[in-house]
Amino acid sequence: MKPSFHARLVNGPFEDPSLYVRFVRQGRALLFDCGSTTDLSVRDILKISDIFVSHAHVDHFIGLDSILRLHLKRETPLRLYGPDGFIRNVEGKLRSYTWNLIGDYPLIIEVSEVNEKLVKRAVFKAKNSFKHEDMGSTPFDGVLVKDSYFKVSSTVLDHQVPCLGFCLEEDYHINIDKAKLDRLNLPVGPWLGEFKNVLRKNMSDIVFKIEGRTLSFSELRDIANITKGQKISYVVDVLGSKGNINEIVSLAKNSDVLYIESYFLHRDKDKAEERFHLTARQAGSIAREAGAAKLTVFHFSPRYTDSPEELVKEAEEEFNR
Numbered sequence: 001m002k003p004s005f006h007a008r009l010v011n012g013p014f015e016d017p018s019l020y021v022r023f024v025r026q027g028r029a030l031l032f033d034c035g036s037t038t039d040l041s042v043r044d045i046l047k048i049s050d051i052f053v054s055h056a057h058v059d060h061f062i063g064l065d066s067i068l069r070l071h072l073k074r075e076t077p078l079r080l081y082g083p084d085g086f087i088r089n090v091e092g093k094l095r096s097y098t099w100n101l102i103g104d105y106p107l108i109i110e111v112s113e114v115n116e117k118l119v120k121r122a123v124f125k126a127k128n129s130f131k132h133e134d135m136g137s138t139p140f141d142g143v144l145v146k147d148s149y150f151k152v153s154s155t156v157l158d159h160q161v162p163c164l165g166f167c168l169e170e171d172y173h174i175n176i177d178k179a180k181l182d183r184l185n186l187p188v189g190p191w192l193g194e195f196k197n198v199l200r201k202n203m204s205d206i207v208f209k210i211e212g213r214t215l216s217f218s219e220l221r222d223i224a225n226i227t228k229g230q231k232i233s234y235v236v237d238v239l240g241s242k243g244n245i246n247e248i249v250s251l252a253k254n255s256d257v258l259y260i261e262s263y264f265l266h267r268d269k270d271k272a273e274e275r276f277h278l279t280a281r282q283a284g285s286i287a288r289e290a291g292a293a294k295l296t297v298f299h300f301s302p303r304y305t306d307s308p309e310e311l312v313k314e315a316e317e318e319f320n321r
């Protein structure tokens with residue numbers, strides 16, 4: 001199956017957490033946490049439409065300033081999501097700069113903060129010197145973003161402060177059957193992206209012009225096979241409590257990949273509890289219980305700088321048990 005989105009950790013496992021998810025052929029990307037983003041290119045940063053911040057500890061939030069700076073002249077809104085108190089956190093960052101010369105810049109920042117019950121919204125517009133504009137609140141049903149073919153869900157977890165876990169899920173996956181394409185004598189090309197969009201929106205009256213031929217949607221329908229959509233889950237900075245573990249297992253159920261912190265080795269479990277973090281063994285066991293196809297552990301404590309492989313090994317052993 002050709003994936004619809006590609007995910008990659010921006011930094012190494014001892015550096016700030018950030019997961020960059022690029023949509024294939026859409027010129028769009030999502031970012032889960034924005035620790036240091038110096039390893040992202042300007043091109044990559046300009047593709048980001050939505051940023052999901054687990055919590056505002058500095059290692060998960062410090063990169064927002066450089067992203068904002070590059071987005072100032074963008075016409076499309078930048079959407080940010082975070083836990084309780086997040087609107088105030090974003091406002092604090094914005095207020096720390098002087099904005100007297102941006103009145104004709106188009107950027108609008110839309111911020112949503114969630115608790116177990118509500119999503120509160122605010123906008124900050126460049127033309128209004130990024131002053132806080134309250135947009136009210138709506139009930140939170142677990143879904144932060146619902147787009148034409150994917151959604152991002154979230155759950156509130158406990159890290160002594162509220163910390164959000166996220167999952168990105170494609171509704172279903174469309175595979176193009178190359179043999180059927182050949183039989184119809186049709187080339188691979190950008191028109192397939194348009195065809196997939198039409199299929200997703202169920203607009204069956206659309207006609208396609210491909211290399212001088214005109215084909216109706218129904219003539220083409222058979223080149224697509226529908227399979228289960230991609231699912232990527234992202235969890236950092238949580239206590240290994242029963243409540244958290246149950247929440248994460250249901251959030252990450254049947255993920256293709258679970259990205260999960262492994263801050264401590266299990267032999268340092270007391271330290272993990274004291275700091276409201278997971279151990280590698282807990283991460284492995286959560287991934288196994290969730291039925292994840294793949295586990296990627298990251299966000300390691302600097303105390304293991306000389307032996308990161310121990311954390312990976314402990315998590316993998318538990319995952320494959």
Ligand SMILES: [Zn+2]
Pocket residue numbers: 057059060236237299
């Ligand atoms: Zn952290």
Ligand SMILES: [Zn+2]
Pocket residue numbers: 055057159237
């Ligand atoms: Zn933290």
